[in-house]
Amino acid sequence: MTNAGRLRMTGYAALQLPLAALALVLFIVDAVAAVLAVIVVGLPILMVSMPATRWLVGVHRRFAAHVLGSPVPPPYRSTEGEGRLESLRTMASDPMSWRDLAWLLIALPLALTTSLIVLILLVPIVTGIAWWFGVGPIMVARSRIDRWFLAFGTTERLEQRVEALTETRSQSLDHAAAELRRIERDLHDGAQARLAGLGMTIGMAAELLERDPEGARKMLAEARLTSSAVLGDLRDVVHGIHPPVLADRGLRAAIEALALDLAVPVEVTGDAPAGLPAPVESATYFTVAECLANVAKHSDAQRAWVELASPPGQLTVVVGDDGRGGADPSAGTGMRGVARRLAAFDGTMTVSSPIGGPTLVTLEVPCDLSSPRTTPSSGTA
Template identity: 65%
Template sequence: MTPSSGSRRLLVSIPLGRWVADRHRSMADDVLGNPLPSPYRPRQPGGRVAQLRSWASDPMTWRDLGWTLFAVTAGFALSLLVVLLLVIVVTGLLWWYGIEPIMRARCSIDRWFLNHGHTENLEQRVAVLTESRAESLDHSAAELRRIERDLHDGAQARLVALSMSLGMADEMFAHDPEQARKMVSEARATTGAALGDLRDVVRGIHPPVLADRGLSGAVQALALDMGLPVAVTAQLEGRPPAPVESAVYFAVAECLANVGKHAAARHAWVELSHGAGRLVAVVGDDGDGGADPARGTGMTGVMRRLSAFDGTMSVSSPDRGPTIVTLEVPCALSSPKTTPSSGTA
């Protein structure tokens, strides 16, 4: 057998073996519950050699091979035993209840072979944490640059103008007090504008309403500022940790901003809940649909913000809507400091 013919056989046999393994993996998930995602690494670009190299470096390729050896030996014997019991046992009811432990044992072994082992899970976890940490650092650096830019272009520029106006007014008081008073009045207005800029910067870091009223109240405040009716329902029997609360708040704010800018919606809603150790925020609208997270930097920022806390974002947005964005972050709730409210429009 030449090397080229061997590689051609591998290019056919490995995908075929994975297809068979997927069917058994799906059966094991149905029997045992708790479906697991496909464990294979994404297909790598490149030619035949690159693909074979990718398969060879994927631990699941070798776990599939071990499962194949089990399936044609002990696995076949277990399956044959089920058929023999059907032939030997006269009472069908006894056969029905008797095969369950056998099939569960077979599926448990299949799942052990056909999913990542403890080492692979740890490696994947480390890789995900490394990626999310890098994204969080990038996001933090971008936030710092934004704050620096806002301070430089806003409050700092106004304070410089204020200092110049007060200096000129001080020089004019001796020979033109009326003009000096006008300049002091302008300086007072500049002071108010500078304070407004500073409040905007602080609000962008951690909104006071979030600290005072919690996530439910802060999201309701966002809804009231929208140009369309937004219904908010909250079922939170406590408050999440402050960093998680802030991340979810800004994620919801970005989703609502996208609704206002792009959805052409007449109505939107936000649902906040907590269960099974996960904080869930659902943002929906009745707009045109067709939202694609890959096309917008805002949604990418949402995913990065949540990934720092092992959070996830899923988007359902068919043409003609509705668009539903589901945000989930694992966390526990503390004792409530504010009374959650619901039902604003």
């Protein structure tokens, strides 16, 4: 460890003393406000004290991350898109909020024990050498205690992972069932009805063939038109399952083809990595399709854009427009459907849509790249 690193850790130790006093104050305020919340009086206090607690805890997470050389991420439940009371309810029911409260209680004695020792060891006359060798281990031990309180351990992370997978599996099954019902409805109302009519027309033509060849010829011509319409219906159904252009030319080309049918001009930039897993590619395509449909229906935009990027191990897509903004992911089923579709692949969706625009929908999907696609369009026989 360099001398600068030791001095930085000593600075952390010095800062933790006044922060520990603040932690004790916040513990008292949080506890009293929680009791008063039963009679509603404490709710406004909690709306201030709980975010302040998370801010203070976040400062110590950053200290611990710098000392340990590894991130200590905040494992809170998301409150995005929630109102103030709903957000407060989410924070209050979050197990990590209770661990934060326990940490506030031990922060003062912990700081008095570790931080004062570090500062005393800094006195060069008697203990300067001890400070040189001791500040690192002392602050590492302190940071490990903070990390134990303020971040989930391996077992808890695995439990969260199992819970998330259970939820996304249920959502995926619901989505698959809905898709099957849609396909069945499309076939029943479209191709099946036309095929039934086609069979009747051919049967009538067969009966007229001997006594009215001209009438039979007209019916057969009508049957040919009906067969073309049936093929069109079947292509539409297939397109709704997996567009041929997506399989043949990849994600960017499929999005460009999608943009051509949109009333709002759409610019597509960047590119997706080669070898995307087909389910990820398909989910991303239909997600972008839903976002662009929302642009056309609700945004009053003059233009829109789709930006593709592929940082290592991830596909990122940003769908933006210059419309009126104010999009709320919790207000309709469309955006929630987008989030559910991505969640099946551990993907996330974030929305930035201030009043007046622009609206930016950022889609991030982790993916392990498979071998590059091999199609005639890539020059392979």
